Amino acid sequence: xxxxxKDELVEHLGAMRAFAISLTRNTALADDMVQxxxxxxxxxxxxxQPGTNMRAWLFTILRNTxxxxxxxxxxxxxxxxxxxxxxxxxxxxHDGRLQMRDFNQAFDQLTPEQREALTLVGAxxxxxxxxxxxxxxxxxxxxxxxxRGRAHLTExxxxxDDDPLESTEAVTMGIVASNQGAL
Amino acid sequence: xxxxxxxxxxxxxxEQNLKRAFDDVADQEVPSRLTDLLxxxxxxxTDRSQQDAxxxxxxxxx
Numbered sequence: 001x002x003x004x005x006k007d008e009l010v011e012h013l014g015a016m017r018a019f020a021i022s023l024t025r026n027t028a029l030a031d032d033m034v035q036x037x038x039x040x041x042x043x044x045x046x047x048x049q050p051g052t053n054m055r056a057w058l059f060t061i062l063r064n065t066x067x068x069x070x071x072x073x074x075x076x077x078x079x080x081x082x083x084x085x086x087x088x089x090x091x092x093x094h095d096g097r098l099q100m101r102d103f104n105q106a107f108d109q110l111t112p113e114q115r116e117a118l119t120l121v122g123a124x125x126x127x128x129x130x131x132x133x134x135x136x137x138x139x140x141x142x143x144x145x146x147x148r149g150r151a152h153l154t155e156x157x158x159x160x161d162d163d164p165l166e167s168t169e170a171v172t173m174g175i176v177a178s179n180q181g182a183l
Numbered sequence: 184x185x186x187x188x189x190x191x192x193x194x195x196x197x198e199q200n201l202k203r204a205f206d207d208v209a210d211q212e213v214p215s216r217l218t219d220l221l222x223x224x225x226x227x228x229t230d231r232s233q234q235d236a237x238x239x240x241x242x243x244x245x
Contacts, residue, residue: 006224006225009221010218010221013213013217013218014208014209014210014211014213015205015209017208017209017211017213017217018204018205018206018207018208018209019205021208022204022205031214031216031217034217035216035217035220038217038220038221038224039220039224042221042224100200100203100204103196103197103200103204104204107204118201119201119205122198122201122202123201123202123204123205123206124205150194150197153197154190154193154194154197157193157196157197158189158190158193
């Protein structure tokens with residue numbers, strides 16, 4: 001008896017949620033979307049080729065679910081339950097890393113296509129070629145989405161990156177300068 | 184810190200945060216509604232195949 005690929009689905013639920021959240025930016029909506037995708041995957045498991053990457057197959061179903069259905073509902077739930085940036089717990093930031101909240105807010109401002117490409121390549125461990133196949137676009141399109149997404153994030157985070165040391169120095173310098181001017 | 188240094192630091196942090204945002208969710212416990220769903224789908228299927236087997240048995244009897 002051969003292994004049933006359906007038994008493997010459970011191992012990908014966590015990653016499916018992570019990918020869904022990168023698209024919807026809302027946990028409640030992401031879980032609805034994963035639920036729909038799991039039902040679809042189950043019913044069309046025969047189209048999964050054993051030995052190929054099941055996570056890629058599931059992510060493809062998930063993104064199709066998002067673009068055909070859940071994208072429309074984003075505005076309706078934006079301020080509701082599960083909103084990521086509103087209720088997110090702050091992680092301590094002792095070593096100067098960017099706050100996760102800043103990052104999430106910047107990430108929100110990208111297009112879903114840029115978030116998707118960045119997530120697949122930058123976090124999901126997929127190659128540009130795999131991501132292109134999953135998104136049904138050319139490899140060059142994925143590369144340009146990744147590059148634009150990165151550039152946009154850098155731009156936003158540079159603006160919000162107020163280094164407290166630098167601004168303190170600037171104030172001190174200003175005081176010194178004005179004192180010197182008074183003397 | 185020079186502007187170029189700051190940009191490369193931010194780029195590095197973007198990579199780390201992309202991974203962290205993904206892994207934080209992927210490593211979380213999956214809500215029971217999703218694991219329950221798989222169990223439901225499985226039990227529906229088992230019921231159906233048992234029904235099929237029974238139908239087949241009935242057909243052979245006649």
